[in-house]
Amino acid sequence: MKGRNPHSPALLSSVHAFDMLSFVITILIGTNRPGSNTSKVAAQVSELYRAFNHPPKLIDLAQLPPEIFQASSYSARPQSFSPFSDAVLNSSGLVVILPEYNGSLPGVLKYFIDMLKFPESFERKPVCFIGLSAGMWGALRAVEHLQLIFGYRNAFIFPERVFLPKIHELLDESGRLKDTEIVQRLRNQAAGFMQFIEAMKSTKTSPAA
Ligand SMILES: Cc1cc2nc3c(=O)[nH]c(=O)nc-3n(C[C@H](O)[C@H](O)[C@H](O)COP(=O)(O)O)c2cc1C
Numbered sequence: 001m002k003g004r005n006p007h008s009p010a011l012l013s014s015v016h017a018f019d020m021l022s023f024v025i026t027i028l029i030g031t032n033r034p035g036s037n038t039s040k041v042a043a044q045v046s047e048l049y050r051a052f053n054h055p056p057k058l059i060d061l062a063q064l065p066p067e068i069f070q071a072s073s074y075s076a077r078p079q080s081f082s083p084f085s086d087a088v089l090n091s092s093g094l095v096v097i098l099p100e101y102n103g104s105l106p107g108v109l110k111y112f113i114d115m116l117k118f119p120e121s122f123e124r125k126p127v128c129f130i131g132l133s134a135g136m137w138g139a140l141r142a143v144e145h146l147q148l149i150f151g152y153r154n155a156f157i158f159p160e161r162v163f164l165p166k167i168h169e170l171l172d173e174s175g176r177l178k179d180t181e182i183v184q185r186l187r188n189q190a191a192g193f194m195q196f197i198e199a200m201k202s203t204k205t206s207p208a209a
Contacts, residue, residue, distance in 0.1 A: 015051060015052060015053065016053070017052075017191070018052050018053065018054060018191075018194050019053050021054075021194065021197075021198050023054070023092030023093060023194070023197050023198070023201075024056075024057060024090060024091050024092045024093075025049050025054050025056040025057070025091070025092065025093050025095060025193075025194070025197075026056060026057045026058070026059060026087055026088065026090075026091035026093070026094050026095070027042050027045060027046055027049075027056045027057070027058050027059070027094075027095045027097060028059045028061075028088075028094055028095065028096045028097065028109075029042045029058065029059065029060045029061055029062070029097060030061065030096055030097055030098030030099065030105065030106055030109040030146075031061060031062075031098065031099050031101070031106045031108060031109065032061040032062040032064060032106075032108045033062070033099075033106075034062060036062070036099065037099065037132060037167045037168070037171060037175070038097050038098065038099050038132060039060065039062070040171060040175035040176070041097055041130065041132055041164065041167075041177065042058065042060075042097045043175075044176055044177055044183070044186070045095065045097065045130065045186055045190070046058065048183075048186055048187050048190045049095075049190055051187075052190060052191065052194065054194065056095070057087055057091065059084060059087050059088070061106075061108050061109065061112055064081075064084065064108075064112070065078060065080035065081060067080060067081075068080070068081050068115060069111075073115060077115060081115065084112070085115070085116050085117055085121070088116055088121050088122075088125075089117065089120065089121060091125070092126070092197050092201075093125070093126040093127070093128065093158075093193060093194075093196070093197040094122075094125060094126070094127045094128070094155075095127075095128045095129075095130065095190075095193065096109075096127060096128070096129050096130070096146065097129075097130040097131075097132070098129070098130075098131055098132075098139060098142055098143065098146060099131075099132050099133060099139060099142070099167075100131065100132070100133035100134075100135065100137065100138075100139035100140075100141065100142040101142070103141050103142070104141060104142050104145045105142045105143075105145050105146045106142075109146070110149070113149060113153075119153065119154070121153070122150060122153035122154065122155040123153070123154050123155075124154060124155070124156055124200070124203065125155045125156065126155070126156045126158060126193070126196055126197045126200050127150050127155045127156065127157055127158065128158040128160075128161075128189065128193040128196075129143045129146065129147070129157075129158075129161045129162075130161070130162045130163075130164065130186070130189070131143040131161065131162070131163045131164065132163070132164035132165075132167045133164070133165055133166075133167060134166070134167060134168060135165065135166070136165045136166060137163070137165060138163030138164050138165035138166075139163060139164075140163055143161055143163070156196075156200050156203075158189075158192070158193050158196045160188075160189050160192050160193075161189075162182075162185055162186055162189050164177075164182065170182065
C-alpha cells in the first residue's frame with residue numbers, strides 16, 4: 001500500500017511540502033549538562049527542520065538563569081525566565097530531546113516544566129520526543145516518564161518517537177550522527193511531526209467538555 005503511507009519517501013523527500021504551513025517549531029534541549037550529547041543531537045535535528053524551510057527555535061536548559069533555581073521561584077518567577085516560558089507558549093510544536101539520567105528524565109527538565117505557566121504551556125500542544133542514552137535502551141524509560149507528564153498536562157503526543165542508544169558510538173568526533181539510516185529516521189519524524197501539528201490545529205477550537 002505504498003501510496004497510502006502518510007510518511008512515504010515520496011512525500012517526505014519533498015523539501016517544499018511544508019512551505020505553505022505556518023507554525024513555530026521549538027526544540028527543547030532536555031539537560032543543562034555542559035557539552036551534552038543532547039545539544040549535539042539537537043543541532044543536527046535543527047538542521048533537518050531548517051531543510052524543510054521551518055527553522056526551529058531552540059530552548060537550551062544550559063542557558064537557564066541561575067536565579068530560577070532559587071526556591072523563591074515557586075511563588076515568583078524571575079523576570080529573566082520569561083524568554084524561556086514565552087518560547088514554550090509561543091511554539092506550535094515542541095520537540096523534546098532528552099538523555100536518560102538514572103533511568104528517567106533529567107531532574108532539570110522536570111524542574112523546567114514545573115516552572116512553566118500552568119495550564120496554558122502544554123494544553124493541546126503537539127509534542128515530539130527524541131531520547132538518547134549511553135546504555136542500550138536509548139532513554140526509552142526517560143521518554144515514557146516524560147510522556148506521562150505531558151499526558152497529565154493535556155499535550156498532544158506525537159506517537160513516533162526516536163531512540164538513540166549507545167549514543168557515544170552513534171556520534172562521530174565532531175558530534176554528528178554518522179548513521180544515515182538514523183538521520184533518515186529523524187528526518188521522517190520531523191516531517192511526520194509537522195503534518196501532525198497541522199492536523200492538530202483544527203482541534204484547537206473544540207476543547208473537551
Ligand atoms: C546524572 C547522569 C545519569 C545517567 N544515567 C544514565 C542511565 O540511567 N542510563 C544510561 O543509559 N545512561 C545514563 N547516563 C549517561 C547518559 O545517557 C549519557 O551521558 C549520554 O551522553 C546522554 O547525556 P548527555 O546529553 O548529558 O550527554 C547518565 C548520565 C548522567 C550525567
